[in-house]
Amino acid sequence: MPRSVIVIGSGVAGTAAAWGARGRGSKVVLVSAGAGASAFAGGAVDDVPWEQRTRAAHALGLEAHATAAKLPGALLEFVGALGVWDVPAARGCYLATMAGRVRPARGRDRALLDLEALGRGGRVLLPRVSRPGWDADALARALGDDPFAKALKLQFEAVDAPVLRFDEERRVTDADLAARHDDPARLAWLGESLRSAVAEGTGVAAVLLGPWLGLGLGRADKLAALVGLPVGEALIGAGSPAGLRFEVARDALFKAGGIEVISRRVRAVGVAGGDASGGTARFAVSLEEKDASLRADAVVLATGGVSGGGVIYTPAEHGAGADLPSGGRVPFALSLTAPVRLGDGRGALEATSSLFGPALDTVAWPTGSRQSLLEAVGVQCTGIRAAHGLFAAGDAIAARPRTVLEAAATGWHAGVEAASTG
Amino acid sequence: MQASPVRLRRDDTDVDVVVIGGGVNGVGVARDASQRGLRVALFERNDLAFGASGNSSGMIHGGPRYLTNDPHVTETSCRDSGHIQAIAPHLLFRIPFLAPVERSARSRVMFTLMDAFFEAYDRYQPFKRGKRHARLSADELRQLEPGLAGDLMGGFSMDEWGIDGARLCVANAVDAMERGAKVYVGHTVERVERREDTGAVVAVRYRDRHTGAGGRLRTSVVINATGAWSSITAALGGLPPTASRVRPGKGIHIVYDRRLTSYAIMGQTIDGRQIFMCPWENVTVIGTTDDDFYGDLDGVRANSEEVRYLVQGIARVFPAIRNARAIGTYAGVRPTLHAYGPSEDELSRDHQIIDHAVHGAPGLFSMIGGKLASYRLFSEEMADVLAKHFGIGLRCATHVTSLPGGDATVDPFALAERAGIDAVAARRLVYRHGSRALHVEERMKARPREAVAVCPCEPVTEAEVRYTVRHELARTVDDVSRRTRLGLGACGGMRCAARCGQIVASERGLPPREGMRQAINFLERQALTRVVALGPEQARQEALAIASVRSELGLMGDDDLATAPAWRQIAQSEPGEQSAHSRAQGEVVCPDP
């Protein structure tokens, strides 16, 4: 009989876990409460935080990409199946950010412009668009001033080319504007507009736009074909349509893979008592607003960290009302109850000896290579194992790098293990 | 009026008066002295309103605490509050207070006493267009503020005015400059030179903290208006620190993401101190503490204990505060008169001018103590001393001359329409700049692109950012934030700091990377002021902000970030000291010009 696996969380880690377990022939049910970090992130695909990589490369006197680790085949296979990212097997890419930096990354959402792929030299055009957060002239100046841009010998230039069609588009959200480019006619119009801008100059290598190129997949490639040059988005740290594109790709993957998805919050994961039906299921997963619980041989917690809503900050003082808090307690909690312990990389979290909560004065923002406490908190694991038959993946694991590839790799691994371990 | 300017315009001086300190008292006296025709230079070590003046509770009160000892002081305070309102009407907003009285053995007596007290205060309220107090039953209190808790026997309403302290400082500084004063921000005075024989002041030596360049300016009068830094400054003039002693009383405030109540509410801490919760501009502020502070005055920050002490106190009257979303804290150090004592006489004043001639340093004066609310009066008293010193007869006119922007009212709705910005943004713009909002509007009309909002939380347009750099001495993202509240909203600057840095850099002709560096500095500093007040909701936002900044800007690698004081900015521009990013590239982010 195939083993049954329940994956909790539908971020990158949960998706990879479901895909991995399904690939090993398990019956997979995925339960998710909604959007997590994967849906907010900007589309850069890293294995370790990029500034860490840059620092390491510099210390070794190497180019940033020279330290890019070769990725395991299974991981690349998952990335390929999902189809939303481009992660080159052995090198990295360079992305332009909305804050005006050129930064290395291990991979990218396909709609983001890869500056590495442009070769060396050339002009990148930025259309002037009257929207908050997009000042083509200032952005071009900032990007051109970046040392990576200088190393790539790229020039950035603002140009006049209509991108907005209606006045109200000056104010709609990035995602709204992006959605409009899912319409082929609108995309064709934009292609035409950019093509004439490009035609006016010489040595143009690419066109850089804000995060506006569709919620569906492949819009940027289509646009590039229309313009005859690479066209892509700049990276925005949070609230990019890249998160929505991930969700579109993920849902397609679930559908194709026959993975059942339940949209509900999980209340608790418990060890199942005697099973009336005589099954061997080890775990009972209870959902909110539902009496009957789900059963499975193994469970993967891919519930994310503080940013994804999987870990909640709960100092004792919160909700204490007019009086003193009722007592010291562990100031973080999982968003569901499960037989696991939370840690921060330095050991298990314990109740603080303060009636109120921890002194966050120095630990809640990262310093140097030390993670912030808010990033580090997660399930204590050995590798991906939290308890017998219970696995964790992605941001849910304590003190691992908070990156997309880390989530994908641990997710896939947890899914495979959940499918095979007795 | 035509007095002989005997000692004025001496050949051996570059200016008549050097003012040290760009807090409200420094800029106040610079304005008054320039208005009376003196040549003034002001040096500010950090930024205008960097100290107590930009980190106060922001209230222009009428000095009710002097009522019992010296009602005359209350009267002058109320009159002066009225004056400030008259010269800067755009900057003041009414703050109606509720003072609930808890039922206890003494509450009846308490109630009667308080009633009599407010009754007495009512006599002076008309001077500042204040409303009379009202007695309220417990039910009425709860009707006005349903969130009030406790067994209340009743309470009172009471009327005060709020102000943005940083805007007040900027307005005074701009006015002084328009009257010929030279204002140097980011310049610290390092030494006050005095003659060896007479001890008289001859010059100040200063240094530009960014470029490191030093200079000397000849003057015969120096005014030490450095608030909590006062004793340090006295030492720069070769005096013992005790010659200008203040008690440094650190006070913190916690900021919440919205206006939680319609009324300010008075409460008490566990040790009986009076604290308050107050709707202030777009946010709610609770404050404040008072603890002796002997740390680095350039890097004052709230800590978790102070935050909890305040929240605990407010929760007794307004329990929902525990579930509200704190988005930041700020801290300042009061320059409280050191020589105060229990005697009524000393309590009746809270500011004092020291003529250091008594310490053998003629020409050196210290302004110590004071309040935002009494800055104009204090400045007038100081300028009177100067007028006498220089033998000029001109009287003070600061109470009848409008501050910049205070001369006419501007209709925000009409402005919104003309400039093509939304009404809320226009309202905030007019609040900050009064009639000078029209100058910002001109920019937007000439370059419609500049009407785009840079900061979505506190609607600040690109035109306003450029205006503050060009006309209000802003040099960094921090400075812009101090003048406009940019980046102080719920998202903590995650959305606007980098953009603001680009604008500041372009306006000042600096390399874009310098703007980026400023943005990262700002984000880090703001994060450190937020984390001490972190609650469940803001924790997730904070984690998102960290991830977002990491992704888009990259985080600095400095290991001393945890204790980062404001001087880091300086350290970084010093040769040899480089940031993580510059190290990575083997070049200096911010080369000395």
Ligand SMILES: Cc1cc2nc3c(=O)[nH]c(=O)nc-3n(C[C@H](O)[C@H](O)[C@H](O)COP(=O)(O)OP(=O)(O)OC[C@H]3O[C@@H](n4cnc5c(N)ncnc54)[C@H](O)[C@@H]3O)c2cc1C
């Ligand atoms: C703003 C931002 C920018 C980022 N930038 C980058 C970057 O540039 N490069 C990079 O590599 N990485 C970046 N990251 C990090 C990366 O996005 C995360 O590490 C990764 O997406 C984590 O995926 P995850 O699946 O582990 O968690 P999440 O995506 O957070 O998924 C958690 C899932 O669990 C669900 N869940 C939680 N609790 C329950 C419950 N009780 N019941 C049911 N479901 C539940 C949530 O609804 C959600 O679906 C960024 C993250 C953020 C937030």
Ligand SMILES: Cc1cc2nc3c(=O)[nH]c(=O)nc-3n(C[C@H](O)[C@H](O)[C@H](O)COP(=O)(O)OP(=O)(O)OC[C@H]3O[C@@H](n4cnc5c(N)ncnc54)[C@H](O)[C@@H]3O)c2cc1C
């Ligand atoms: C928590 C708190 C709440 C308060 N609430 C209120 C209130 O509600 N109402 C009210 O009326 N008052 C209030 N006050 C009091 C009021 O803010 C201060 O009394 C007033 O701002 C003092 O102004 P100042 O100019 O003397 O000092 P500051 O504003 O502190 O200015 C001193 C300046 O001198 C500069 N400086 C120092 N050394 C040098 C140097 N060597 N060279 C050049 N510059 C130098 C500093 O950078 C600083 O900017 C409050 C104060 C605090 C701390």
